[in-house]
Amino acid sequence: MNKSSFLDYYKTILEKVSFDQKLLEKEYKKAKQLLKVSEVRELDYWMHHKGLAHKLNPLSLDQNKNRIGDFH
Numbered sequence: 255m256n257k258s259s260f261l262d263y264y265k266t267i268l269e270k271v272s273f274d275q276k277l278l279e280k281e282y283k284k285a286k287q288l289l290k291v292s293e294v295r296e297l298d299y300w301m302h303h304k305g306l307a308h309k310l311n312p313l314s315l316d317q318n319k320n321r322i323g324d325f326h
Contacts, residue, residue, distance in 0.1 A: 261293045265300055272306050279311055 264285035271277035301307040
């Protein structure tokens with residue numbers, strides 16, 4: 255699987271679990287561990303653009319506040 259496939263994979267997963275905050279948070283954390291920093295930034299931007307960032311627990315966002323916060 256090439257590197258962009260993992261990013262695309264997690265985008266798909268995050269969209270599918272976005273109905274449940276706990277699942278969204280769990281999958282988001284897994285994605286952050288697997289993806290490179292640049293890919294996490296792209297994922298954060300995508301989450302904000304899709305309106306999913308606000309569904310994450312603020313404690314999770316604190317770890318990425320510089321990244322997600324930059325897109326407001």
